[in-house]
Amino acid sequence: MIKRNETRLIEFILLGFSPNRQPFLFAIFLIIYFLTLMGNMMIILTVSLEPQLHSPMYLFLRSLSLTEIFYISVTVPRMLRDFLQLDRSISFIGCAAQLYFFCFLGTTECFLLAFMAYDRFVAICHPLHYMTIMTKTKCLELSLGSWMSGILLSLMQISYVFSLPFCSSNIIDHFFCDILPVVKLACADTFANEIAILVYSSLVIPLPFLLILVSYIHIITSILKIPSAIGRTKAFSTCGSHLTSVTLFYGTATITYLKTKSIETYGGTKVMSLLYIVFIPMFNPLIYSLRNSIIKNAMRKLIKR
Template sequence: MAKINDTQIIEFILQGFSDDLNFQSGLFGIFLLIYTITLIGNMMIIATVTLELQLQSPMYLFLRSLSLTEIVYISVTVPRILKDILSKNRAISFIGCAAQLYFFCFLGTTECFTLAFMAYDRYVAICHSLRYTTIITNKKCIDLLVGSWLAGMLLSLGQISYVFSLPYCKSGIIDHFFCDILPVVRLACADTFANEIAILIYSSLVIPLPFLLILVSYIHIIVTVLKIPSAVGRKKAFSTCGSHLTSVSLFYGSATLTYLRTKSTDTYGGKMWSLL
């Protein structure tokens, strides 16, 4: 383990999965397949929304931004995981770990807020359909997307700067597949209580608050849709929310299990959830 003056760590070791070659080969195939499908699917969405003139409404601008965020988000961790599965050298530099963790948090936060704004878009489209084009304009959509990216950038910058200002002089072995915030903090050779409180506050801002906006939006949507007399009309209204609800369930479900948990509930399964 490389250190400065035998005290300050300058690189970490990612513990990874298992040293069993058969197990590693199977995992490599699974992760490569998932990564490839995710890339192709999101690139197809971006290309379709960009090229089709009929898909230039604000809703599809949100969708295109979400797909772009997802491509970069998954690319922050999965290529490194694939490399580590095939390699015995799982060392990652201090700066490299900080950069990976920053972009992971930055893009994850951006996706949280984007999903919340997409829920607001569906709320206006269904509950105030006659005024939709005047409330949700392309300019307002772009402003909300820029706000999502800026919020992710600034909130994550403060959090990661605080984490990597800690002294690290323990084993340097990160009990994870990538540089995730809780496993990194627990390697610090200092009192991390304040950092863990900061992480909890950060997680509370990023996960529950946007989710609350999504929940409130869908309560109004459900109430409005149930008032539609036609079964066909109700089905059509709900169908416009299907893909968004799926994304919300996957993203917020895994994020909640990963970051809003106590030390006693940290398990191998928690690591797997953080990759979703």
């Protein structure tokens, strides 16, 4: 344990994963990382270069892909580095920065998914007014609002966490600086911090999810009123990709942070974290492209160019 003036830590140690099969794990996660970057970059380029995709639904998707690229880059490169080196220390400032960007980008994604649900609600429930309600300017404002919410909310939260004194153990049983493992290391009463984390979590998880839930209740109600089966199927298909993405993201995050002691004991927390930190950013380009013929055709044109 390294201390400043024998009282304050200047670095943490990330335990990461078991040292067994390190080269195998390094190769697997390196491939996943590059596939994620390539998939999301293809979405960004396709939406940017194809004029027919300059509608709010696809502009939101471009913002989501950009967020996913940054989101996975906060943790995976550091994890790959730790697979190759015995020294797994991370500086106090480095840990704070990693946790800040992780919270910031996670918060941004929560709000983006909520605004994408609102976009589908307007398109299906108010189709005649869609172009006047969901303009490109409105889409840009909502996307920027998602990013600004992530920046400000996370800045306040992380400043509060890292104002705590850390003078005991410096070992984080995780592959990145997650908020709860870091708070547990503080050598002070953390009750106020835990309340702050609860308030923060209530703003960035249940609030966007509530907007998604309300939007889909109205969407389903409107779709069931469509007389033709073909019309209902077509309407449902426009929401299928987003609903799949929401289910995966919120499902895995909820299981991770509402874990049982048995899951935590056998390292299940780290495995579950991999799902929404590593695998979902890789799956999202597939989810949105394979189920959407317009994006697939636009990608084919881009590849031919």
